[in-house]
Amino acid sequence: DFLHALDEVKPAFGTDDSELEDVLPFGIIEYSKGISHILKDGMLYVKTVKEQPNLRVMSVLLHGPRSSGKTALAAKIAQLSDFPFIKLITPASLVGYRDELAKKDYLHKLFTDAYKSPLSLLVIDNIERLIDWVPVGARFSGSILNTLVTLLQTPPPKGHRLLILATTSQRSVLEQLDVTTAFDNQIPVPAIQDLGELGAVLAQVGAFDGNYRRIIEDIQQTTRSSDVNVGIKTILTTLETAKLSESPEDWFVEQISGQIARYPSV
Template structure:
């Protein structure tokens, strides 16, 4: 919705919900909630019109058509802190909030690699990756790690690429300036 005015964003979001109500079972994934209503933590500043539209649509029960009660699962992702969620009112719009902490250690990354099935490593590559991750102090989100894994598939040496990206990310997350 880049370049959309507030009214256009509200209309597009409403259309997604209206389309979802047409099916008996639907799922809407709202990725990066804060980006939809232009949230900026400094201030804080955001589009109140879009936030209010989201809150109304998130709380609205799906319609009943005849004897059929439509069901709608809404999954929202955000990088908000719990305080920010409460401050905007979004926390109350969801039944369940699951905090997914950043990955801190090599074995956590290895578990994601094995469980994601995004690609398979040869045995020597697994050992090289485990060795490279061993002493590393990490602070990477699951979404970012999955993107790194996907990008590494496109390189001639995915293990070296992944280790380099993780090292760079760890450095950037522990420094305040470049």
């Protein structure tokens, strides 16, 4: 398939590669056809930036519910891009800076570094947290927001190209903030949608020694539905704790059924 085909041409990277590996602890599991479509679309934008001289900057927004795998997929596209300069910007990278000014300077410096390379790719992870969004009082850092929005649209100097991949689990917030219009393209990243996809995940990771079918049935009985709407990250981390509990299967079924009940699909 597309994903595995691409994996074979994955180049050796420099220092930043471990950074990307860090956000892919469980790799990319191809539990539905949507996964390779996302990667394919990402690679088309990589190619456009590489080859069309009139477009010096392009920005793409990956959006979807919490835990759906946005950060991992952006990192995967970055790994596959083969660009000489790749950098991941996360809320954690800003947390050590003392105030908005220092954070703004850091972002500005980062883009300036990117401009020096002929081909650069920046992953801007979790925009709503980068701008310190808090729904109470609709608070956010206006100065970081404005810096980001302006930098998203600023082309690097002649002879240089920049691709920006950003992620968010709060697209409607970004729309209210008028940030989405600053992106050239958008890619939706859905959660695991139904028990079929969940089964595919459990099968591929070899959970419960392969006896996952009973689990799927138990969840169906508990939730009386085949909808799931839980992110891949939640599934995989719940599995880790489940393994250590007294009764792994029951714990997993209980936790995931609880998640499904709490956040029903719409």
